Amino acid sequence: MNQDKCRILYVDDEPAYGRLFSRAMEDDDRFLIRTAGNGKEALHILREYPAEVVLTDILMPHMGGLDLLEEIKRNYPEIFVLILTGVDSSNNAVKAMKAGAYDYILKPLDIEMIRRQLGKILEHRRLLKEPPPTDDEFRFENMIGKDQIMFKLFEKIQQVAQSDATVLINGESGTGKELIAEAIHARSARCAKPFVRVNCAALTETLINSALFGHEKGAFTGATARKPGFFEFASGGTIFLDEIGDIPIQTQVALLRVLEVGSFQRVGGNETIHVDVRVICATNKNLACSVKDKLFREDLYYRINVVSLTAPPLRERRTDIPLLARFFLELYNKKTCKQVTGFSKQTTAILSNYQWPGNVRQLANCIEHAVVFCSGHQILPEHLSEELQAETSDDFTLTLYDSSLASAEKTLIRRVLEAKDWHLSQAAEALGIARGTLYSKMERYQIHKPD
Numbered sequence: 001m002n003q004d005k006c007r008i009l010y011v012d013d014e015p016a017y018g019r020l021f022s023r024a025m026e027d028d029d030r031f032l033i034r035t036a037g038n039g040k041e042a043l044h045i046l047r048e049y050p051a052e053v054v055l056t057d058i059l060m061p062h063m064g065g066l067d068l069l070e071e072i073k074r075n076y077p078e079i080f081v082l083i084l085t086g087v088d089s090s091n092n093a094v095k096a097m098k099a100g101a102y103d104y105i106l107k108p109l110d111i112e113m114i115r116r117q118l119g120k121i122l123e124h125r126r127l128l129k130e131p132p133p134t135d136d137e138f139r140f141e142n143m144i145g146k147d148q149i150m151f152k153l154f155e156k157i158q159q160v161a162q163s164d165a166t167v168l169i170n171g172e173s174g175t176g177k178e179l180i181a182e183a184i185h186a187r188s189a190r191c192a193k194p195f196v197r198v199n200c201a202a203l204t205e206t207l208i209n210s211a212l213f214g215h216e217k218g219a220f221t222g223a224t225a226r227k228p229g230f231f232e233f234a235s236g237g238t239i240f241l242d243e244i245g246d247i248p249i250q251t252q253v254a255l256l257r258v259l260e261v262g263s264f265q266r267v268g269g270n271e272t273i274h275v276d277v278r279v280i281c282a283t284n285k286n287l288a289c290s291v292k293d294k295l296f297r298e299d300l301y302y303r304i305n306v307v308s309l310t311a312p313p314l315r316e317r318r319t320d321i322p323l324l325a326r327f328f329l330e331l332y333n334k335k336t337c338k339q340v341t342g343f344s345k346q347t348t349a350i351l352s353n354y355q356w357p358g359n360v361r362q363l364a365n366c367i368e369h370a371v372v373f374c375s376g377h378q379i380l381p382e383h384l385s386e387e388l389q390a391e392t393s394d395d396f397t398l399t400l401y402d403s404s405l406a407s408a409e410k411t412l413i414r415r416v417l418e419a420k421d422w423h424l425s426q427a428a429e430a431l432g433i434a435r436g437t438l439y440s441k442m443e444r445y446q447i448h449k450p451d
């Protein structure tokens, strides 16, 4: 099988469409095509055919396209899924996009349109296969990432930046929500005006209104002079309300008013102040639950949730771990005037397999810690924190201590494949490498699934 070709699986219960697609693509030597008649058959084929792109119809017997998409996202997260849908089922297209489809294509098949989409995917695939970055290749403003989930996020940020809509950024702590807000501002027409960040969780209930909206002299004890608030500072620019889920109900009322009519009054004042400020909010809470629990106003929730973006946890974009690790290594090398050149294999395996509950922030801290303790040229497991070092007891990382590197790698790959029941994606994830890389290594070492 030609390694450079992009492997496509076309799933449709109408055999005529499958034939049409295969025939239309057969002269394009960038692709290898296989077809399946429904979701179940597709999953069966995927066990031994490591497709990089799945094009699937939605309505099919046995298993439809949406269920197939769900299974693929669970078991083969790196596969690009394109959904084929009729114009009349736009609901399904929305569902598919939410469930992680790369895109949807309207039926009847427009081969040229499919070629364009596949061309875009090939470009992503090329970037994914490339070695670690040289400078700014995988940078979007201050964000680093090359996982397809990040490319999609970058694309969305670019679109959102062109509008003035209020944005809600969801995501666990340390996933880069603030960087997303900064990127939206930096790419918007407001970029020359202020970007004001407010950590709502750090402001007490008594202070938050005056911090946001300012106060008049004498408004409360200690208010010795009139003071403008963050909204006035942000005039013409963007205000970033971090941890929005933590603002008290009375402030929520005032915030809703600013969003609806663009005006507010300073604490203790009567004057109505008009501002032109774009609002971006972020939360690591489930705001929909807070609405149910009556901790967050439903009207405000809908008002701030006009456009929502999600910062993915690091464990869901493991291909970015080595890239980010190298990025932080260079950063802390500079800071500490050290010249650590890289990570040992064991260290890379540990970093790639770890769950990173604290996400990118935790990874950055981990690398900083390692650089401080590293006196040689390479970061070794012993330079990591104790918690990370505990990962070395992991069966497959230990295998790497074998005498010959190649034989250790071969043994390791075989053992992981066996442990994962020859499930390529799961094995690749456990090994911290891309599925395509695993596939080429299996070919190189002649590792085959036993019959």
Ligand SMILES: Nc1ncnc2c1ncn2[C@@H]1O[C@H](COP(=O)(O)OP(=O)(O)OP(=O)(O)O)[C@@H](O)[C@H]1O
Pocket: 142, 143, 144, 145, 171, 172, 173, 174, 175, 176, 177, 178, 179, 180, 242, 282, 284, 311, 360, 361, 364
């Ligand atoms: N994609 C990325 N590339 C480079 N650095 C990143 C990336 N994502 C996050 N970081 C870094 O990780 C740290 C945490 O990021 P940030 O403060 O934006 O996260 P957050 O989601 O807003 O966290 P919190 O919810 O705790 O406020 C920062 O130092 C940031 O620079």
